[in-house]
Amino acid sequence: xxxxxxxxxxxxxxxxxxxxxxxxxxxxxxxxxxxxxxxxxxxxxxxxxxxxxxxxxxxxxxxxxxxxxxxxxxxxxxxxxxxxxxxxxxxxxxxxxxxxxxxxxxxxxxxxxxxxxxxxxxxxxxxxxxxxxxxxxxxxxxxxxxxxxxxxxxxxxxxxxxxxxxxxxxxxxxxxxxxxxxxxxxxxxxxxxxxxxxxxxxxxxxxxxxxxxxxxxxxxxxxxxxxxxxxxxxxxxxxxxxxxxxxxxxxxxxxxxxxxxxxxxxxxxxxxxxxxxxxxxxxxxxxxxxxxxxxxxxxxxxxxxxxxxxxxxxxxxxxxxxxxxxxxxxxxxxxxxxxxxxxxxxxxxxxxxxxxxxxxxxxxxxxxxxxxxxxxxxxxxxxxxxxxxxxxxxxxxxxxxxxxxxxxxxxxxxxxxxxxxxxxxxxxxxxxxxxxxxxxxxxxxxxxxxxxxxxxxxxxxxxxxxxxxxxxxxxxxxxxxxxxxxxxxxxxxxxxxxxxxxxxxxxxxxxxxxxxxxxxxxxxxxxxxxxxxxxxxxxxxxxxxxxxxxxxxxxxxxxxxxxxxxxxxxxxxxxxxxxxxxxxxxxxxxxxxxxxxxxx
Numbered sequence: 158x159x160x161x162x163x164x165x166x167x168x169x170x171x172x173x174x175x176x177x178x179x180x181x182x183x184x185x186x187x188x189x190x191x192x193x194x195x196x197x198x199x200x201x202x203x204x205x206x207x208x209x210x211x212x213x214x215x216x217x218x219x220x221x222x223x224x225x226x227x228x229x230x231x232x233x234x235x236x237x238x239x240x241x242x243x244x245x246x247x248x249x250x251x252x253x254x255x256x257x258x259x260x261x262x263x264x265x266x267x268x269x270x271x272x273x274x275x276x277x278x279x280x281x282x283x284x285x286x287x288x289x290x291x292x293x294x295x296x297x298x299x300x301x302x303x304x305x306x307x308x309x310x311x312x313x314x315x316x317x318x319x320x321x322x323x324x325x326x327x328x329x330x331x332x333x334x335x336x337x338x339x340x341x342x343x344x345x346x347x348x349x350x351x352x353x354x355x356x357x358x359x360x361x362x363x364x365x366x367x368x369x370x371x372x373x374x375x376x377x378x379x380x381x382x383x384x385x386x387x388x389x390x391x392x393x394x395x396x397x398x399x400x401x402x403x404x405x406x407x408x409x410x411x412x413x414x415x416x417x418x419x420x421x422x423x424x425x426x427x428x429x430x431x432x433x434x435x436x437x438x439x440x441x442x443x444x445x446x447x448x449x450x451x452x453x454x455x456x457x458x459x460x461x462x463x464x465x466x467x468x469x470x471x472x473x474x475x476x477x478x479x480x481x482x483x484x485x486x487x488x489x490x491x492x493x494x495x496x497x498x499x500x501x502x503x504x505x506x507x508x509x510x511x512x513x514x515x516x517x518x519x520x521x522x523x524x525x526x527x528x529x530x531x532x533x534x535x536x537x538x539x540x541x542x543x544x545x546x547x548x549x550x551x552x553x554x555x556x557x558x559x560x561x562x563x564x565x566x567x568x569x570x571x572x573x574x575x576x577x578x579x580x581x582x583x584x585x586x587x588x589x590x591x592x593x594x595x596x597x598x599x600x601x602x603x604x605x606x607x608x609x610x611x612x613x614x615x616x617x618x619x620x621x622x623x624x625x626x627x628x629x630x631x632x633x634x635x636x637x638x639x640x641x642x643x644x645x646x647x648x649x650x651x652x653x654x655x656x657x658x659x660x661x662x663x664x665x666x667x668x669x670x671x672x673x674x675x676x677x678x679x680x681x682x683x684x685x686x687x688x689x690x691x692x693x694x695x696x697x698x699x700x701x702x703x704x705x706x707x708x709x710x711x712x713x714x715x716x717x718x719x720x721x722x723x724x725x726x727x728x729x730x731x732x733x734x735x736x737x738x739x740x741x742x743x744x745x746x747x748x749x750x751x752x753x754x755x756x757x
Contacts, residue, residue, distance in 0.1 A: 193316070193365050193366060193368075194314045194315060194316055196365050197241065197314055197316060197362065197365060198312060198313070198314045200241070200358070200361060200362075200365075201238055201241045201242070201312060201314065202309055202312050204234045204235070204237040204238035204358075205234075205238055205242075205305050205308060205309045205312070206309060207230070207231075207234040208231045208232075208234035208235045208238065208305055209231075209302050209305045209306055209309065211227045211228070211230040211231035211234065212227070212228075212231045212280075212298050212301055212302040212305070213302055214227040214230075215227045215228055215231070215280070215284070215294070215298050216295050216298055216299060221284075221289065224284060224294075225284060225285070228280060228281065228284055229345075229347075231277075232277055232281070232347070232351065233351075233354055235253070235254075235277055235305075236351045236354040236355050237354050237355070237357060237358050238358070239254075239328070239331075239354075239355050239358070240324060240325070240327075240328040240355055240358045240359060240362070241314075241324065241358070241362075242308070243327065243328070243331065244320070244323065244324040244327060244328075245314060246308065247639060249304065249308060251642075252275070252276055252304065253275075253276040253277060253301060253304060253305070254276055254277060254278065254341050255274055255276050255278065255279075256274070256278050256341075256343070256726070257274050257278050257279045257282050257343070258274060258724070258726055259271055259272070259273065259274065259675045259724065260272040260273070260274055261673060261675060261676060264670070264671045264673060264676075267671070269671060269673050271673070271674075271675050274297075275297045275300040275301050275304070276297075276301055276304075277301065277341070278341055278342075278343055279297045279301075280294070280297050280298050280301055281342070281343060281344045281345060282343055282344055283297060284344075285344035285345065318366075318369060318418075318421050318423045319418075319423050319424065319425045319426065321362065321366060322414065322417070322418045322421075322423055322425075322433075323429055323431075324362070325359060325362065325363070325414060326411070326414055326431055326435070326638070327431065327638040327639070328355055328358075328359060328638075329359070329407060329410050329411060329414070330411075330431060330438065330637055330638035331355075331637065331638050332352045332355060332356070332407070333402075333403050333407045333438055333629070334438070334624075334628050334629045334630070334637040334638065335624075335625075335628065335636075335637065336348060336351070336352040336355065337349060337352055337390075337397070337399055337402070337618065337619075338618050338619065338622070338624040338625055339394065339619065339622060339625060340624070340625045346394045348394065349390045349391070349392055349394055349397060350390065350391070352390055353386075353387045353390040353391070356383050356386055356387050356390075357387070359383055360380055360383050360384070363376065363379060363380060363383075363417075364376075364380070366421075369420075369421045370417075370420060370421070371420050371421075372420050375413070375416055375417060375420055378413060379410070379413045379414075379417060382406065382409055382410050382413060383410065385406065386402070386406045386407075386410070389402060389406065390402075394619060394620075395619060395620045397615070397619060398611075398615060399614065399615050399618040399619060400599065400606075400611045400614050400615055403438065403599060404598075404599050404600075404601060407438065408436065408437050408438070408599075408600070408601070411435060411436045411437060411438070412436040412437075415434055415435075415436055418433070428445045428447070428448060429445070429448060429639075430444060430445060430448045430449070430638065430639055430640040430641070431443065431444060431445070431638055432444065432445055437599075437600050438599075438629060438630045439591055439595075439596045439599050439600055439629075439630045440591050440596070440600065441589070441590065441591050443591075443630060444516060444630075444631075444640060446515050446516075446586055448640070449515065449516065449517075449518065449640060450528075450586075451528040451529070451530050451531075451579075451582075454530075454579060454582075454583075455579075458567055459583060461563075461567055462567050462579070462580050462583045463580075463583045463584050463587055464584075465560075465563045465564070465567060465580045466579075466580035466581045466582065466583045466584030466585070467584045468559075468560075468563075469483075469554075469560070469577065469580060469581050469584075470482065470483040470484055470487075470581055470584050470585070471483070471484045473485070474553055474557070475537075475543060475545070475550055475553060475554075476542070476543040476544065476545065477543060477544040477545050477549075478544075481542060481543060483536070483581065485500070486500050486508040486542075487508060487510075487511050489754070490690075490754070491690050491691065492510045492512050492687035492690040492691050492750075492751075492754055493510050493511035493512055493588060494507075494508050494509065494510050494690070494691045495508045496692070496693075497693075497698070498693050498697065498698030498699075499697075499698060501541065503540075503541040504541050505664055505697065506522055506664065506696050506697065507522075507693065507694075507695065507696055507697060507698040509522060509683050509691075510683070510684065510686075510687055510690075510691050511585050511588050512588045512589055512684070512686060512687050512751065513588070513589040513631050513633065513684045513686050514529065514585055514586075514588065514589075515529070515585065515586040515588070515589055516589070516631045516633065516635055516640065516684075517633065517635055517643050517681075518635060518640070518641065518642065518643045519643040519681060520532040520535075521535060521681075522666070522680050522681055522683075522696050523645075523666050523667045523669060523670050523679075523680065523681065524643060524645055524667060524670075524681045525670045528582070529578075529581075529582035529585055529586065530575065530578040530579055530582045531578075532582075533577075533578040533581055533582065534547060534574075534578070537550055547574035547577075547578075548574070550574060550577060551572055551573070551574050551577060554572070554577055555572055563580075564576060564577065564580075567580070589686075590751050590752070590753055591630075591751075592751055592752045592753060593686070593748060593749050593750055593751050593752060594606065594748040594750070594752070595610075595614070595745070595748040595749050597752075598748075606748065607744070609740070609741050609744045610741070610744045610745050610747075610748050611745075612738075612741040612745075613741035613742045613743070613744045613745025613746070614745045614748075616734070616738055616741055616742050616745070617742055617745055617746075620732070620734070620738075621710070621732055621734060621738070621742060622728065622732065623685075623710070623742070626644065626646055626682050626726075627682060627684070627685055631684055631686065632684050632685045632686055632749065633682055633683055633684035633685075633686075634646070634681060634682025634683075643681060643682070644681075644682050645666075645667055645676070645679040645680060645681050645682065646679065646680065646682055646726045646727070647666075647677070647678045647679045647680075647722060647724050647725050647726050647727075648680075648710075648714045648715060648725065648726065648727050649661060649678070649714045649715015649716055649717075649718070649720045649722040649725050649727070650662045650678075650680075650695045650696060650697060650699060650709075650715065651699060651715060651718060651720065652697070652699070653699065654699060654700065654705065656718055659715070659718040659719055659720050660720075661678065661715060661720045661721075661722060662678070662695075662696070662697050662699070664678075664696060664697060665677050665678060666678050666679045666680045666696070667679040667680065675724060677724065678722060678724075679724075680696050685746055685749060686749045686751070687749060687750050687751055687754060688703065688746050688747075688749060688750075689703070689746065689747045689749075689750050690750060690754060690755065694706050703743045703746060703747075704739070704743065707734075707739045707742055707743060708739070710727070710732065711731060711732045711733075711734045711739060712731055713727065713728060713730055713731050713732070714727035714728075715727075717730070717731060
């Protein structure tokens, strides 16, 4: 009996020890922390998976109603993945979210490839067309799904604190500049609800980073601001007050983000396109000019180089016959244009404004040059402009005692054409002040915008679809928030104002640079800042008034006038803007005149 009890006791003791060992091991596994990157990756992959499943279900669905239902689900999860995808793999994000126009790649390397577009906008337009081409729909849906599957297979994240801040700032900016404009929802006009989806991911990301917060109150304040924005976005697309949303919500979120990076003690390794300390979209401090500069540019003694460049800009001795300076075609009082259709009879294109030229990646109306420094060469070599060589320009600069002293002292005795061009470009980069009536109002410094002017901005950013090509805050074709691409568009500008028998402008635009057939009549999207001073309008100066310009767009561009232009990038349909709405658009555009150029 005693032996039996002893055996039982030993057995019991062994089981208890075994359980303790198992319990200890289990406890150790449970307390192993899951890293923030692992949690973010899980969130990202889950949304990719659900988007993939819903896209695949479009192909197998029997009815159009089911296909549309699955598309909406797919689009929702794509937008939930957007903040992460756009940051970690922007090239694929652009492809998946690109408009339904031909993709042109490799022109600069003379390896030109013209590819059919794919992605969500293409799927959306195919699915919501009056007559569905099922083969096309299945092909683009399958291609889009396969690209997402590739992304899912190769998904990897390594986000540090500064990466997270950059990601959040990019997405908040993306919401304000493209998200709420209808840029990527061509058929459904789901831009507002989709922006709310991306905000949801921002909330989840910030909560996953809760451990970084010293101030829990700041965390709660930021989340509350995002949740308030989501509620406001539950609104009709056409009547949504984008001015108030940006002024009140976006600006507040950007300011809170600066407080968060201070609270986290973030050490940024360098500056990206958006300033690490930006707290509004509309300021000289919003975008880093140095990020967009030629990689050889420098900022040492920059104020003196700017003054040197201004002198060169205004000097007629740099042209062959001493009759022309940069300032001849770019007059300050006209926002650095010349007020003419074309400068002289030998030219075919209108002189564009140089204001805000610093915020572009491509120059000339056909985007044939990639930097301001490079643009100077084009002007110098043009037989109808300076008609010189850069070597001759260098010689004339050196022959001028004052200029010789300037270039020697500012550029360490390096009398190169590049340094002359750099000085001129440095001056041009100062021609952007963000001190217009609109800028001051949306920053909250003034309260002087009229009801009509606010309405015009809301139309510009919404119903009129202007901001789907002229992106805020520069209102040109440089795409935020990364500002790496400057878009070209084919809008069908006519040769004359004759609307009874309209004829397309004979200027082939971008086609003349590389002879790419699909680029015929494409031109760079210019800024509309200071547009009240820069008449006449369009690349050929065909329109004298803003009323004519707005009427042209309202009618659907060249195709709307009856011009045959298969590759037009504007919607062909009439925008159905009333007379009052057209006048409101014009009133808004006039508020973009810089204060230093004209007094109100």
